[in-house]
Amino acid sequence: MKKIEGNVKNHIEIEEIAKYIGNTIKIHGSIHKIREMSNFSFIILRTKRQMVQCIYSEEFSKFPLTNIKEESCVIFSAEVIAEQRSKTGWELRLIDVEILSEPVEKSTIIFNNKIVETSLETLLDYRPITLRNEKQRAIFKLQEGICKGFREFMLSQNFTEIHSPKLVYSGAEGGANIFSLDYFGKEAYLTQSPQFYKQMMVGVFERVFEIAPVFRAEKHDTSRHLNEYTSVDFEMGFIENFEDIMNMETLMLQYTFNLLKNEYINEINLLQVKLPDISFIPSITFTEAKELVSREFKRPITDMFDFEPEEEKLLSEIINKKYDSEFVFVTHYPSKKRPFYAMDDSNKEFTLSFDLIFRGLEITTGGQRIHEFNEQVEKMVSREMNVDLFESYLMMHKYGMPPHGGLGLGLERLTSKLLNQNNVRLSTLFPRDINRITP
Amino acid sequence: MKKIEGNVKNHIEIEEIAKYIGNTIKIHGSIHKIREMSNFSFIILRTKRQMVQCIYSEEFSKFPLTNIKEESCVIFSAEVIAEQRSKTGWELRLIDVEILSEPVEKSTIIFNNKIVETSLETLLDYRPITLRNEKQRAIFKLQEGICKGFREFMLSQNFTEIHSPKLVYSGAEGGANIFSLDYFGKEAYLTQSPQFYKQMMVGVFERVFEIAPVFRAEKHDTSRHLNEYTSVDFEMGFIENFEDIMNMETLMLQYTFNLLKNEYINEINLLQVKLPDISFIPSITFTEAKELVSREFKRPITDMFDFEPEEEKLLSEIINKKYDSEFVFVTHYPSKKRPFYAMDDSNKEFTLSFDLIFRGLEITTGGQRIHEFNEQVEKMVSREMNVDLFESYLMMHKYGMPPHGGLGLGLERLTSKLLNQNNVRLSTLFPRDINRITP
Numbered sequence: 001m002k003k004i005e006g007n008v009k010n011h012i013e014i015e016e017i018a019k020y021i022g023n024t025i026k027i028h029g030s031i032h033k034i035r036e037m038s039n040f041s042f043i044i045l046r047t048k049r050q051m052v053q054c055i056y057s058e059e060f061s062k063f064p065l066t067n068i069k070e071e072s073c074v075i076f077s078a079e080v081i082a083e084q085r086s087k088t089g090w091e092l093r094l095i096d097v098e099i100l101s102e103p104v105e106k107s108t109i110i111f112n113n114k115i116v117e118t119s120l121e122t123l124l125d126y127r128p129i130t131l132r133n134e135k136q137r138a139i140f141k142l143q144e145g146i147c148k149g150f151r152e153f154m155l156s157q158n159f160t161e162i163h164s165p166k167l168v169y170s171g172a173e174g175g176a177n178i179f180s181l182d183y184f185g186k187e188a189y190l191t192q193s194p195q196f197y198k199q200m201m202v203g204v205f206e207r208v209f210e211i212a213p214v215f216r217a218e219k220h221d222t223s224r225h226l227n228e229y230t231s232v233d234f235e236m237g238f239i240e241n242f243e244d245i246m247n248m249e250t251l252m253l254q255y256t257f258n259l260l261k262n263e264y265i266n267e268i269n270l271l272q273v274k275l276p277d278i279s280f281i282p283s284i285t286f287t288e289a290k291e292l293v294s295r296e297f298k299r300p301i302t303d304m305f306d307f308e309p310e311e312e313k314l315l316s317e318i319i320n321k322k323y324d325s326e327f328v329f330v331t332h333y334p335s336k337k338r339p340f341y342a343m344d345d346s347n348k349e350f351t352l353s354f355d356l357i358f359r360g361l362e363i364t365t366g367g368q369r370i371h372e373f374n375e376q377v378e379k380m381v382s383r384e385m386n387v388d389l390f391e392s393y394l395m396m397h398k399y400g401m402p403p404h405g406g407l408g409l410g411l412e413r414l415t416s417k418l419l420n421q422n423n424v425r426l427s428t429l430f431p432r433d434i435n436r437i438t439p
Numbered sequence: 440m441k442k443i444e445g446n447v448k449n450h451i452e453i454e455e456i457a458k459y460i461g462n463t464i465k466i467h468g469s470i471h472k473i474r475e476m477s478n479f480s481f482i483i484l485r486t487k488r489q490m491v492q493c494i495y496s497e498e499f500s501k502f503p504l505t506n507i508k509e510e511s512c513v514i515f516s517a518e519v520i521a522e523q524r525s526k527t528g529w530e531l532r533l534i535d536v537e538i539l540s541e542p543v544e545k546s547t548i549i550f551n552n553k554i555v556e557t558s559l560e561t562l563l564d565y566r567p568i569t570l571r572n573e574k575q576r577a578i579f580k581l582q583e584g585i586c587k588g589f590r591e592f593m594l595s596q597n598f599t600e601i602h603s604p605k606l607v608y609s610g611a612e613g614g615a616n617i618f619s620l621d622y623f624g625k626e627a628y629l630t631q632s633p634q635f636y637k638q639m640m641v642g643v644f645e646r647v648f649e650i651a652p653v654f655r656a657e658k659h660d661t662s663r664h665l666n667e668y669t670s671v672d673f674e675m676g677f678i679e680n681f682e683d684i685m686n687m688e689t690l691m692l693q694y695t696f697n698l699l700k701n702e703y704i705n706e707i708n709l710l711q712v713k714l715p716d717i718s719f720i721p722s723i724t725f726t727e728a729k730e731l732v733s734r735e736f737k738r739p740i741t742d743m744f745d746f747e748p749e750e751e752k753l754l755s756e757i758i759n760k761k762y763d764s765e766f767v768f769v770t771h772y773p774s775k776k777r778p779f780y781a782m783d784d785s786n787k788e789f790t791l792s793f794d795l796i797f798r799g800l801e802i803t804t805g806g807q808r809i810h811e812f813n814e815q816v817e818k819m820v821s822r823e824m825n826v827d828l829f830e831s832y833l834m835m836h837k838y839g840m841p842p843h844g845g846l847g848l849g850l851e852r853l854t855s856k857l858l859n860q861n862n863v864r865l866s867t868l869f870p871r872d873i874n875r876i877t878p
Binding site: 001002003004005006007008011013028029030047048049071072073075100101102103104105106107125126127128129131132137140141143144147148151155157158160161162163164165166167168169179180181182183186188190196197200201203204205206207212213215217219228230237238240243244246247248250251254279280281282283284323329371372373374392393395396397398399400401402403411429430432434435437438439 | 440442443445448450469486487510512542545564566567568582583590599601604606621639643644646656658676679683687689690693719720721811812834835836837839869870876877878
């Protein structure tokens, strides 16, 4: 019998190297790049979060340079030398190397330059290696920070984290855009949103959140659609009005951008991210927004019930110019276009709902939900829905629910817009679209 | 145009009531229970995390008791009175009430007693309301704490959080236990584990983790199987040997149980959880374990390649008695029974792998993976696998990977065993099994 006591042996982490000036340390990583100069070489070591420049020279290195290859995994012995010209205040002189593994081939896709110069298709086809690029991987480190910010904020506001099922017996929003599968002889679906479950859990914990995958069988092939994405969802009870939800989202974004600035500054600098000012977010109604865009850009309004993506972009432009904000809430969407659980305004043609548009793209949909049983059943009947199919959903309304509402935010869309990318796939680790289910 | 500035109006939270002794406050919640006494009544208010006892009396309450019902959602005005006999040091005298909503019916399932006295079937059928029971919901608050502990620990160890796809082009482990679906005319699968993706991401970030749903189409109908569960996965590069992974898990559990003790003490007390001592975890080999159980319980060994659930229980008993540990690592499982990516020991009949057994139930499977391309291809060929189907998986090996390994831990199983439950469904928010896909 052995005893496992939790002794994990670690080599030195980059953040602590400065403490070892004048000493010889061990450091491990993948050899990202070898740059041979006239009488020495730069060896760029890829570590967990940073690229570390090491110096190889026959003067002090006790191994032939030919022993190491790009993408070999190694443990270096290195001397830490004080060096004022370096940003870090030190440089690493390689003394010796232990080679842990070697690649069998050199990739034809070059990923160890500043950027991966290739098509989007190739970038995604070769994800397992193109993600090794410094900037490519920084996107997903930053995305980690966004999740960290959201979670920390929500826990600080007494939201409870939940894990709702992804295999469901009926779709939340209904419609054709849903993946179905055989579940032991029954038909099941992949959830389009945790909507029903987060509402149920409001009756239990008052405030809940979840960050988890959702699935949409939409046949759109655009730069902003994914068929699987990570949805950041929260739902809160005892709201006074639907603006409470927008206020909570504003706080969440403020907290998160602040966290990114404090804890992810390396990635922000590397990716040249301009964090948006978010001291307030302008809010206008759907009808006002439609008219504003029509007036300012002299466009006729063709669809009074929905926003075209082009209109979202134009609206963002106007709001940015007028109010110096890259975010805008659009509220009071037409009832026709919102789901059966959306609470109507006093004017029943509109709902107490909102979208959040960021740099021209909708990143959040939210709103107040119906909490009274009879009101909910009436709205379902008026839409000719089969109420019997929703027995377990309506259970919460029947036995008592507080006024409540919430939202869903697309993690990849937010990341992508934050980075001013032109395609949401660039902020998706392994994107799924109508043509792609690999790697 | 309105400005949304992040002003969320909150009523007073339970944790801060003590500050308001002598004052009248507003507090909101659901009326969990009304207990009429001879000349006053106890009103138990269900708030986000705690049940709060309030006192109603015609002496000071300005509304008739008949105005409120169990499961009404209300805002109370209440006077905070110092009261030494109370554990909190105060009591709440109800002055007035604002009723926000009312149930249309009283549930026949009683959920506002200490426990919900009903069958497992009914408990799960009525999840939206049975979860309103104080002990039922505490299970999932505690589960939140487990996730919080894992994440905090992993981030502290420089693991990067990832979001891998759940819709995949082939199963990680292969076999028949996989859900399939039509994906725009192609066949796709629901992931059984993030195995391939977390390995790929080791090549990128060295250390990664994910807490996300996985899907198993297993036809088992047992107290320990779920067809969808939450998998806690991590994978780490540059390991010296596979014990590094067990050490990391031990640290993770130590950190997490400590966090539960500090931040979830109310739930621990309410559910009478006995947190296990985890200063070390005994580790024995698969072969030794089989022989030990056989010897101690005089059971013949019928299957030399696998553990029966009964053997896991018996092994736990022995280890607990001998080494005073409720956890035990079993290492070196036979190659035959482990997946194609498992690294073999020097004796190729066994693998550098382990399971972690907690109170008689396997909660983790992990091990070292093959990192050399040729070694991996050879093992696949020897198993008569079609190597061409794994092109994007093998890409990482081809272009260089460090020695690495990792594990997957079942969140619901850990929670369930921590609570000494006899069925994992009790620690699953909305369980999915061969007979259940609702609510």
